[in-house]
Amino acid sequence: MVGLIIAIVLVVVAVIVFASSIRVVRQATTVIVERLGKFSRILDTGVHFILPLFDRTLPAISMKERVADFKPQAVITKDNVTMHIDTVVYFQVTDAKLFTYGVERPINAIENLTATTLRNIVGELELDETLTSRDTVNTKMRTILDEATDPWGIKINRVELKDIIPPKDIQEAMEKQMRAERERRESILRAEGEKKSKILIAEGEKESIVLQAEAEKERTILAAEAEKARLIAEAEGNAKAIELVNKAAPNAAYVTLQGYEALKTLADGQATKIIVPSEIQNVAGLLASVKETITDPEKKSKK
Secondary structure: OHHHHHHHHHHHHHHHHHHHOEEEEOOOEEEEEEEOOEEEEEEOOEEEEOOOOOEEEOOOEEOOOEEEEOOOEEEEOOOOOEEEEEEEEEEEEOOHHHHHHOOOOHHHHHHHHHHHHHHHHHOOOOHHHHHHOHHHHHHHHHHHHHHHHHHHOEEEEEEEEEEEEOOHHHHHHHHHHHHHHHHHHHHHHHHHHHHHHHHHHHHHHHHHHHHHHHHHHHHHHHHHHHHHHHHHHHHHHHHHHHHHHHHHOOOHHHHHHHHHHHHHHHHOOOOOOOOOOHHHHHHHHHHHHHHHHHHHHHHHHHO
């Protein structure tokens, strides 16, 4: 009976020892193994066996990228303006051994290193440069932190200035400056709009005047061409009539009759005196006397 109990105890002890010798490492984690207090090896993802009582495993170390959001740090710019800057650091453990034995409390070390580096960089910049040079500050901080954390087995991937909080009076001054700048831009845009409007109106009036002048010019040209055509046609008609008369060889009676018609036309005008050729003076004398008699009373009445 005693032997059976001893056997059961040995089996239980053996099971416990065997179970304690098995170590399962999860994905994206590593485990440090120490043998008799000294670093032995690193266990990667999978199942591993260790020596009970001799080997001891430390807490698993995550190899994934981590995000450390540090509280705002008070910094002073080159022009003696105190502000608070909130930083975010993205880092990853690349060497579990250095991360374990390189520095005490690595996260706290990164926070303090970030604060001191930020103060050094911002201390070389003025307020306006600090507000407008975030990318420059981020790049400088990432480079400095990455070099400083290499002995700790840590890789700094990114550093971001999450928030920059200047003093309240500086914020009010900046808001006033921004408001004045917006009003200035608005005035400039309004003036440019009015300028373009006046230019367009002037160009429209100019085009209108030019078009009117061109239309008047074309109208004058067309009228002159029409008058020219009329005169040419009339001259051609007169020439044709004279030619026909010359070809007909009119006698003296026909010429005398045409002279009467001409005198009739002259008598219908407003002239007070009529000059006629000597050939028909005798015949036209009577008509001229009648013309003078009619027009002289009218002239006297007008006077």
